[in-house]
Amino acid sequence: MAEENNNSEEEKSFGLSEGDVQDSDNSSAGAPAWMATFADLVTLLMCFFVLLFAMSTIQEETFKELVQSLRSALGVQTIPEAGTREGLVMQNAAPEEEKPEKEAVDEPGAMIQKEIKDIVSDVNELVMFNKLAGMVDVKETEVGAVITISDVLLFRTGEAEITEEGLEILGKIASVLKQFRYPIEIAGHTDNVPIDTTRFPSNWELSSRRATEVVRYLIQTGVEPRLLSAAGYASFRPVDTNDTVDGRAKNRRVEIIYRREAIESTLNQ
Numbered sequence: 001m002a003e004e005n006n007n008s009e010e011e012k013s014f015g016l017s018e019g020d021v022q023d024s025d026n027s028s029a030g031a032p033a034w035m036a037t038f039a040d041l042v043t044l045l046m047c048f049f050v051l052l053f054a055m056s057t058i059q060e061e062t063f064k065e066l067v068q069s070l071r072s073a074l075g076v077q078t079i080p081e082a083g084t085r086e087g088l089v090m091q092n093a094a095p096e097e098e099k100p101e102k103e104a105v106d107e108p109g110a111m112i113q114k115e116i117k118d119i120v121s122d123v124n125e126l127v128m129f130n131k132l133a134g135m136v137d138v139k140e141t142e143v144g145a146v147i148t149i150s151d152v153l154l155f156r157t158g159e160a161e162i163t164e165e166g167l168e169i170l171g172k173i174a175s176v177l178k179q180f181r182y183p184i185e186i187a188g189h190t191d192n193v194p195i196d197t198t199r200f201p202s203n204w205e206l207s208s209r210r211a212t213e214v215v216r217y218l219i220q221t222g223v224e225p226r227l228l229s230a231a232g233y234a235s236f237r238p239v240d241t242n243d244t245v246d247g248r249a250k251n252r253r254v255e256i257i258y259r260r261e262a263i264e265s266t267l268n269q
Contacts, residue, residue: 108264108267108268112260112267115258116258116260117140119138119145120138120139120145123136123147126173126176132153132169135149135152135169143257143259144259144262144263145257146255146256146258147173147256147257149169149170149254150249150250150252150253151253153166154166154169154170154214155210160199160206160210162213170214170218174222177218177256181224182266183228183229183258183265183266184223184227184228184229185230185257186215186218186228186230186255186257187231187237188207188208188210188211188231188254189233189234189235189238189251189252189254189255190235191235191242191249191251192248193242193248202234203235204234206234210254211230212230214256215230235251
């Protein structure tokens, strides 16, 4: 009895009650105190890596400016392009001046290709809206942009005077041609059936006259004369066989040609 009283007095002397002792026992049974600090640390690390991920997306232009600045500071040493495996390992490279030279070589080629595609696209749109498929054709070739018009649409057999229907279609084509400032070659072609008249002793004269008549009309519609030229090739540049009716019909044509070298020459002026 005396011992219990002594214990009770000792608890009171330390300011502890019976309820305090129980609370202390319960708290020791839960998560340790260091877990709160650890959870805070993990949260901060997660935020840090999310921030790194967000900052890793660099705009291309910003990256190029950074590379240019580093190149200026490091002399001939070069900075690897984004996405390469070299990371920040410096490599010896050619002088900085070579890159603009390469771009200067590639740029005209891209511009020529773009202009040819624009011509083809505009003429295709004209063909579609006027339902001229099979009569007017345009395509991109190694030569350049080639617009082909059937002679059935433009001329009567053995003649070089443009028909009313042909004038109407040429007027619409001229509206496309006037959008571009490049030299235009008009080429006349015939099949291999010989012609021998007072006006046209051979297919050479017929093909040349037809090309010239097309040039004259394009000038009347407002196409710049200095951009135009005419040539007749008779039957010596066929696109199909001359042994069938359909083949000869395809060979009788007028071509409007934008040559790649002519476009390049104009762009370099």
